[in-house]
Amino acid sequence: MKLYWTPGSCSLAVHIALRETGQPFAMARVDIMTKQLEDGGDYRAVNPRGALPALELDDGQVLTEGAVLLQYVADKAGGGALIPQALDLPRYRVLEWLNHLATELHKGFSVLFNPGAPDAFKQAVSAKLTGHFVDMNEALTASEWLANDAYSVADIYAFVISNWAGMVGIDLSGFAALEAFRARVAARPAVQAALKAEGLA
Structure with a gap:
């Protein structure tokens, strides 16, 4: 497999999952x-949308x-690594978080990283993200991990997204x-290895 990435972007979550598995x-x-x-090629030949990862x-x-990539990597590893098996309810608890993170938090940060977005709109989005x-x-507070009391791809994604907060003035x-x-997530060896490989640690 080949991961297309930019340091610290959302591709970091998939990078971590690959190392974890x-x-x-x-x-x-x-x-x-x-x-x-890096080789001079056009990334849009790989992904016509031009988005990562x-x-x-x-x-x-x-x-x-x-x-989707987080689910694929976890499923390819087999044995319920980072995500429970299909048709087990705990799997859908992980997917609830993945979808929430993608649609509510990740998408919100996309607005804050857009230099053309109006300041008033950015303030409203920041307030929503803080919520x-x-x-x-x-x-x-109730559990060490987001779903099922077990470390999962949802935790990896949440870790990466939460790393962006300081870049846009959201105080955690x-x-x-x-x-x-x-x-806890940052201390994991696979996370440390991914951060080091991307020049982030």
Whole structure:
């Protein structure tokens, strides 16, 4: 498999999942602004939408969309690693979080990273995102992990998204359970390896 990535972006979640499951993979860095690959190629030839992440499978097919890639990587590893088996209710608890993170938090941060978005709109989005972090903090007060009392791809995705908060002025220091969660995830060897590989640690 080949992961198309940019340091610290949403592709980091898939990078971490690949390392957590011990699956072999190559990496192809993308300049997300120019859509250019390190070798000079056009990333849009891989993913016509131009968005990250993308995962090229061993047979040459390409999958996109972070929440989908996280499920694929976990399922490919087998044995319920990072996500419970299909038709087990706990799997859908993980998927609830994955979808919430993708549609409510990830999409919100996309607005805040857009230099053309009006300031008043950004303030409203920041307030909404803070509310989602309040909810996440409450969930993590009851459990070390977001779903099923077990580390999963939802936790990986939440960790990556929460790393963006400081970049846009959202202060998470008042959320003790969330901060403890972030420290737990950050301390994992696979997470440390991914952060180091991306020049983030």
